[in-house]
Every structure is written in structure tokens, then in C-alpha cells.
Amino acid sequence: MSRKLVLRVAAIAAASALVLVGAANSASAHVTVSSPDAKPGGYAKLVFRVPTESDTASTTKLVVSLPKDHPFAHVGAQVKDGWKVVKTTEKLPAPVKVGDVTLSQAITTVTWTAEAGGVPADDFDEFALSVGRLPEGVDSLSFPAEQTYSDGEVVKWSQLAADGSEPEHPAPTLKLAAASATPVAASTDSAADGGADTTARLLGGAGLLLGLLGLALALRRPKPTAAATPAAPGRADGPAGEKL
Missing domain, CATH: 1.10.287 (Helix Hairpins)
Structure with a gap:
């Protein structure tokens, strides 16, 4: 070669x-969501991983929307140093039965706002919720999120996948494992x-x-080196310089 x-x-x-x-x-x-213990009909910890994509600005606010068609009877938000958390309750379009209770209103958004600093450029942080009960007979739940940067830019992670291709700003989606005798962590x-x-x-x-x-x-x-010049015919030297 x-x-x-x-x-x-x-x-x-x-x-x-x-x-x-x-x-x-x-x-x-x-922005993605994962859970170590989610399964239909149970309670779960939801972890939202939030990277700061900007090279110059920091993430100062995160708004997570919860599903209204499958509302949670319980929503607990992680308390983080340097962040203010607010849960917003709305009236549902129609009452929904969740386990043993019927909900006419539910928490639909959770907002974390940085009181100072935020998530620095090129770093990430995690924000957690404790929710329940998770719906049964549902394969996945989407949690549209809105990420605000210190320079005023707002990125909406709300697009749903179509035709098997991933959109530019996909909504954080949690896939629920099928209920079984052995608990299985959600994929x-x-x-x-x-x-x-x-x-x-x-x-x-x-x-x-x-x-x-x-x-x-x-x-x-x-x-490459130059090839040696061959000796002239009949001029080969013998031992001790004698001519042959």
C-alpha cells in the first residue's frame, strides 16, 4: 500500500x-425520564435527566407536564438545594378513577426554578418525582418538558415519535413493564x-x-535506498583480495 x-x-x-x-x-x-421501580398499578420514582446543551448559558428552569388522561393521585417532588419547586393543580375534563379514589382534579405540572446558578453549560442534573398509582393497560407514558436557559432560550421537549424515527425534540417517555409476579424495572x-x-x-x-x-x-x-552496483563479470575477488 x-x-x-x-x-x-x-x-x-x-x-x-x-x-x-x-x-x-x-x-x-x-431530556429523558427513567424509573428504577415503575410497573402498572404501582408507585414509582421518576427521574428526569436534564443536560445543558448550550456552551455559554445554564439551565435555569424545568417544567414537567404530567398526563391528564392518566392522572396521578399522589405526586411528590424532589426538594433540591438552590431550586424552588411548584406543583400546579388543575380541574380534569372529566372525573377519573385511580385505584380506590376518583379524581376530579390533579397535579398536571411540576416546575423547578433555579434560585441561583442553575445547571452549568455542558453539565447535567436530575430532577425526581414520586408518583402513583401508575395506570394499568398502558404501554408507555409521555411527560412533555420545557427547558429554559439563562439567555432566554426555551426548548420544548414535546414531540412524539412517528414512523419509527426520532424527532428533533422528543418528549420524555417512560415505557411500562408488564405486571408480573416478579417485579421488573421499567425500560x-x-x-x-x-x-x-x-x-x-x-x-x-x-x-x-x-x-x-x-x-x-x-x-x-x-x-527506498539506491540498489548496490553489481560487480563486473569475471572480477569477483577471492579470499585475501586475490583475483579469481
Whole structure:
């Protein structure tokens, strides 16, 4: 393989690695929801992971909307140092029976507002809720969220997936495991994102390493040397310089 071709292959491998790492960072930048104990009919802890995508601004406010068609009889919000939390109650369009109670009103939004600082640029934080009971006969629940930055930008994470493709700003969605005799932790979009993120980073690192190795081999390849001039016919020397 020529040196020029090796250099070209190395450059392509390195560029591919950077693309994969960039895609991984993009995939992990969504606001997501996960739960260690969610199952239909039970109570659960919901954890909202909120990354700050901006390089210059911080996240100063998070508003999480709860499902009105499947309201919760109980909503407890995590108390965080440096953040003010407010729960908003609304009247439901029609009474909904949840377990042994019938709700005519329910908590529909929870808002965390930073009192100072917020989530710094390129960092993330987690905000938790304790809710129940979770509905039965439902595969997943969506929690549209609104993220506000210190520079005034507002990002609405409210789009639902269609045709199997992920939208630009997907709503945090919790997938509920089927009820069974053995408790099963809920599977979430954030877990899938984490797996895809790890895979992309591994592939990107491997590609970058191959590119650097190829570049190193190309640079270390010795330059061709001039061939030795063959001795004239019949002029071979014997031992001790004697002519044969």
C-alpha cells in the first residue's frame, strides 16, 4: 500500500470517528425520564435527566407536564438545594378513577426554578418525582418538558415519535413493564440512548485509533535506498583480495 493511500485511509478513519462521537453526544443531549421501580398499578420514582446543551448559558428552569388522561393521585417532588419547586393543580375534563379514589382534579405540572446558578453549560442534573398509582393497560407514558436557559432560550421537549424515527425534540417517555409476579424495572428511552451512546463512543474510539495507527505506520515507513552496483563479470575477488 502506498504512503499516500495509507494517509488517505487514516484521514477517513479519523473523520468517521469524530462523526460517531458527535452523533453520540447529540443522542445523549435529550431530556429523558427513567424509573428504577415503575410497573402498572404501582408507585414509582421518576427521574428526569436534564443536560445543558448550550456552551455559554445554564439551565435555569424545568417544567414537567404530567398526563391528564392518566392522572396521578399522589405526586411528590424532589426538594433540591438552590431550586424552588411548584406543583400546579388543575380541574380534569372529566372525573377519573385511580385505584380506590376518583379524581376530579390533579397535579398536571411540576416546575423547578433555579434560585441561583442553575445547571452549568455542558453539565447535567436530575430532577425526581414520586408518583402513583401508575395506570394499568398502558404501554408507555409521555411527560412533555420545557427547558429554559439563562439567555432566554426555551426548548420544548414535546414531540412524539412517528414512523419509527426520532424527532428533533422528543418528549420524555417512560415505557411500562408488564405486571408480573416478579417485579421488573421499567425500560426507558434513556436506557436505550445510553446503550446507543456507549456503542457509538466505542466505535468512534476504535476508528480514531485505527486512523492514528495508520498515520503512524505511514510516517515510519522507510524511504527506498539506491540498489548496490553489481560487480563486473569475471572480477569477483577471492579470499585475501586475490583475483579469481
